Amino acid sequence: MTKLYSFFNSSASYRVRIALALKGVPYETEGINIRVGEQNEPDFCKLNPMGLVPALADIPEGSIGQSLAIIDYLDRKYPAVAPLIPEPAAQRALVLEIAYGIACDIHPVNNMRILKYLSKDLQLSEEQKQAWYAHWIATGLQSIEALLEKAGSGNFCVGDTPSLADCCLVPQLANAIRMKCDMSAYPRCMKVYEHCTSMPAFKAAAPENQPDYIAPATA
Ligand SMILES: N[C@@H](CCC(=O)N[C@@H](CS)C(=O)NCC(=O)O)C(=O)O
Structure with missing residues (x-):
């Protein structure tokens, strides 16, 4: 299943959680505690080389960092439900x-x-x-x-x-x-x-x- 590497209080993670919920995409949360530096662990940095949450993973394309890129990906992948970036x-x-x-x-x-x-x-x-x-x-x-x-x-x-x-x-x-x-x-x-x-x-x-x-x- 799709995984969102996220921290509860991270506003960039929160942006993506809203998009996932609006589109009804099922996912699992993988908590990354940025207060104790888990975002800098080598395994996480393989998913998002910026060393920042969020990252979307376990998708056919591999992984994506940057909340706006993730939301754009979701909007392209699921265009029929809750379109988030208008065409006009x-x-x-x-x-x-x-x-x-x-x-x-x-x-x-x-x-x-x-x-x-x-x-x-x-x-x-x-x-x-x-x-x-x-x-x-x-x-x-x-x-x-x-x-x-x-x-x-x-x-x-x-x-x-x-x-x-x-x-x-x-x-x-x-x-x-x-x-x-x-x-x-x-x-x-x-x-x-x-x-x-x-x-x-x-x-x-x-x-x-x-x-x-x-x-x-x-x-
Ligand atoms: N431009 C990035 C920003 C990501 C970002 O700054 N995430 C924060 C939490 S909101 C973070 O991981 N902070 C960890 C730190 O400052 O070391 C995005 O939109 O995904």
């Missing part, structure tokens, strides 16, 4: 503009290895690291809010059905909310978030519903 040029461009804005411009600067580098190598304090995180979230989400306005968003980023843009937006917002960022300036983003997270496919993909979920320490 204008709609497609809007969906990709939002998805790339999140995956290429917002997510990378707040990835775990970057935050670890800020703390361990550059010796930034917890407050400084939090300020870095909140700054790039605010900068990025302002732009995404403007893109949603351009797209005329409602329950979804673009159009009346979920797309790759929603697969990217929901996990990014979940991270920002978990990190206690102020979301009041992004009503369009939050409307999409509230609607999508009420849908069964998005619920199935949520971090707390994953087999490798680790509850936060209470203290």
Whole structure:
């Protein structure tokens, strides 16, 4: 069976889990605990040489890394169910503009290895690291809010059905909310978030519903 190498709290993994659930593709989860460095193990790096989750494996083509490449693969492989990347040029461009804005411009600067580098190598304090995180979230989400306005968003980023843009937006917002960022300036983003997270496919993909979920320490 198809395997998804995933970490419950990884937003890039969460994007792919949403796509798999929307398309109804059965798969097994292989938990990769990025907190203890399992993403850098040689066996995993054979599946994804970037040393980052997710990776899709046990498919006829071998394995695929990069969440957007995986979702594009799924969309080509299962085009009849829940199409995620529209064909018409204008709609497609809007969906990709939002998805790339999140995956290429917002997510990378707040990835775990970057935050670890800020703390361990550059010796930034917890407050400084939090300020870095909140700054790039605010900068990025302002732009995404403007893109949603351009797209005329409602329950979804673009159009009346979920797309790759929603697969990217929901996990990014979940991270920002978990990190206690102020979301009041992004009503369009939050409307999409509230609607999508009420849908069964998005619920199935949520971090707390994953087999490798680790509850936060209470203290
Ligand atoms: N562009 C990659 C990003 C993947 C990525 O950054 N994954 C994170 C979790 S969301 C990760 O594996 N982090 C491990 C680390 O920072 O060492 C994708 O879309 O798949």
